[in-house]
Amino acid sequence: MTSNLLWVSFLLAALTLSITFSLQPDQPKVLLVSFDGFRWDYLYRVPTPHFHHVKEYGVHVKQVTNIFITKTYPNHYTLITGLFAENHGIVANDMFDPVLNKSFSLDNMNIYDSEFWEEATPIWITNQRAGHTSGAAMWPGTDVKIHKSFPTYYMPYNESVSFEERVAKIIEWFTSKEPINLGLLYWEEPDDMGHLLGPDSPLMGPVISDIDQRLGYLIRMLKKAKLWNVLNLIITSDHGMTQCSEERIIELDQYLDKDHYTLIDKSPVAAILPKEGRFDEVYEALAHAHPNLTVYKKEEIPDRWHYKHNSRIQPILAVADEGWYILRNKSDDFLLGNHGYDNALAEMHPMFLAHGPAFRKNFTKEAMNSTDLYPLLCHLLNITAVPHNGSLRNVQDLLSSPTPRASPYTQSPPLLHGSVKPRENEQEEPYAYFIGVSLGSIIVIVFLIIFIKHLIRSQIPALPDFQAEISQPLLQA
Ligand SMILES: *[C@@H]1O[C@H](CO)[C@@H](O)[C@H](O)[C@H]1NC(C)=O
Ligand SMILES: *[C@@H]1O[C@H](CO)[C@@H](O)[C@H](O)[C@H]1NC(C)=O
Ligand SMILES: *[C@@H]1O[C@H](CO)[C@@H](O)[C@H](O)[C@H]1NC(C)=O
Ligand SMILES: *[C@@H]1O[C@H](CO)[C@@H](O)[C@H](O)[C@H]1NC(C)=O
Ligand SMILES: *[C@@H]1O[C@H](CO)[C@@H](O)[C@H](O)[C@H]1NC(C)=O
Ligand SMILES: *[C@@H]1O[C@H](CO)[C@@H](O)[C@H](O)[C@H]1NC(C)=O
Ligand SMILES: *[C@@H]1O[C@H](CO)[C@@H](O)[C@H](O)[C@H]1NC(C)=O
Numbered sequence: 001m002t003s004n005l006l007w008v009s010f011l012l013a014a015l016t017l018s019i020t021f022s023l024q025p026d027q028p029k030v031l032l033v034s035f036d037g038f039r040w041d042y043l044y045r046v047p048t049p050h051f052h053h054v055k056e057y058g059v060h061v062k063q064v065t066n067i068f069i070t071k072t073y074p075n076h077y078t079l080i081t082g083l084f085a086e087n088h089g090i091v092a093n094d095m096f097d098p099v100l101n102k103s104f105s106l107d108n109m110n111i112y113d114s115e116f117w118e119e120a121t122p123i124w125i126t127n128q129r130a131g132h133t134s135g136a137a138m139w140p141g142t143d144v145k146i147h148k149s150f151p152t153y154y155m156p157y158n159e160s161v162s163f164e165e166r167v168a169k170i171i172e173w174f175t176s177k178e179p180i181n182l183g184l185l186y187w188e189e190p191d192d193m194g195h196l197l198g199p200d201s202p203l204m205g206p207v208i209s210d211i212d213q214r215l216g217y218l219i220r221m222l223k224k225a226k227l228w229n230v231l232n233l234i235i236t237s238d239h240g241m242t243q244c245s246e247e248r249i250i251e252l253d254q255y256l257d258k259d260h261y262t263l264i265d266k267s268p269v270a271a272i273l274p275k276e277g278r279f280d281e282v283y284e285a286l287a288h289a290h291p292n293l294t295v296y297k298k299e300e301i302p303d304r305w306h307y308k309h310n311s312r313i314q315p316i317l318a319v320a321d322e323g324w325y326i327l328r329n330k331s332d333d334f335l336l337g338n339h340g341y342d343n344a345l346a347e348m349h350p351m352f353l354a355h356g357p358a359f360r361k362n363f364t365k366e367a368m369n370s371t372d373l374y375p376l377l378c379h380l381l382n383i384t385a386v387p388h389n390g391s392l393r394n395v396q397d398l399l400s401s402p403t404p405r406a407s408p409y410t411q412s413p414p415l416l417h418g419s420v421k422p423r424e425n426e427q428e429e430p431y432a433y434f435i436g437v438s439l440g441s442i443i444v445i446v447f448l449i450i451f452i453k454h455l456i457r458s459q460i461p462a463l464p465d466f467q468a469e470i471s472q473p474l475l476q477a
């Protein structure tokens, strides 16, 4: 009798398991993609059907306020730490730290010194400390050893590696035996062409179309790997781009003696380190030099930039008006497009789209701060965020299940999942559901057969091998 009861409970357990299995997605997965220098309004410059597909079946934020300075390294570090530049320490693409007496420069990829990165803890480290695995394809900083570790999987930075190869790695990591739950994917365009052509150039149209094609490729590969409907995809960028002109150049050599200062970071935010005893001279010479250059002593830098409290911020900061270019003289490099300007300027803002089971569908939000992405990522990954400058509350309306502390999976009842998903008319979803249900049914049928066998023999059951381990303790009990 007891033995029969045990079999019945087994059957019930199997039934419950199969239902749970068929309705609950596994480990929450997040893929964060950055298309460098993709200004928010590029979405409307030319037809971008793949971006619009994501928008219609996911969420879109119209204005994302990124951080000052609106450069690549500072903003990419903010996206995965939630901190302002003065707090994460990557205050520019070119830096000098007077305490370390060391330089950091993007120009010669002199960026591998851990000490520059360790004022913050990027999300892949927190994710790995929580027992998960992460994978990064060229995301800035992911091939630097930070706090003694790398992402579980990463690619050493090499700009010649194609987009397709980067996507292939991401897919491989998400589908491996021990899959990653966090993927980071970076692509250099449309930033490079934006600098070269200037964002106003009609030649930017094809460049933007090309990015849309690449997004299409990524979506196709995710669908092929059966990841499209189970993965939370976030597509964003670090900054926008504005048109420059040789008619809007500010030449420092016209105002400053070369021997009185070191230029640490260039246009459009000049970070100036005066030589010993030359501070007043340099400051006075520059303060009213040009109507389109605003010059700050470090302590006067506006609070809203959160760009003051760090030894890597130099004693004098000269910020150009939008579209103006700072050079020492005309032999310095000049580019037709640039960024780095005040983060309040719309042209400096990136785009933001997301798609996946955790996100609402066809939902547009007016504005967010880029510091809020980090707590959102932590929420999606179900990991505890380290201190940061964002707030999940500001962005939880993007979520299909907006309860702050709980996971979107445990919160929404199974039936809701069923009714929300088919709205997106794609194939993988019913397929995954079908597999779940069939597997569940097979388990139930197998148990039924064993149960009937057992009844017929009513002896010590001959169990198939794969159950031996599970049933042994129960039979003894
Ligand atoms: C800083 O480093 C440079 C070499 O990079 C060296 O010449 C200089 O003496 C160092 N300064 C201090 C204060 O250690
Ligand atoms: C960078 O990638 C290209 C293309 O895959 C390859 O030919 C080249 O050897 C790589 N460079 C380095 C330094 O690994
Ligand atoms: C540059 O300065 C002039 C004179 O103050 C001003 O009229 C103009 O608006 C400034 N340009 C920008 C882009 O702010
Ligand atoms: C322009 O500035 C660079 C760097 O300070 C200097 O080497 C060069 O001689 C300058 N050129 C002219 C024409 O002054
Ligand atoms: C998304 O919303 C727009 C406007 O609200 C509507 O025209 C469109 O049909 C919606 N798309 C989907 C797939 O629900
Ligand atoms: C961005 O952050 C500022 C300062 O914390 C806050 O006042 C503002 O409301 C935030 N904006 C959005 C859209 O959440
Ligand atoms: C979230 O993490 C906690 C432990 O930190 C765990 O108990 C819970 O099951 C996780 N939720 C999901 C949906 O994975």
Ligand SMILES: *[C@@H]1O[C@H](CO)[C@@H](O)[C@H](O)[C@H]1NC(C)=O
Binding pocket: 083, 084, 087, 306, 387, 388, 389
């Ligand atoms: C940003 O976050 C850091 C870390 O929690 C904190 O030290 C700093 O005061 C915050 N900045 C602002 C302006 O709240």
Ligand SMILES: [Zn+2]
Binding pocket: 036, 037, 071, 072, 073, 191, 238, 239
């Ligand atoms: Zn960039």
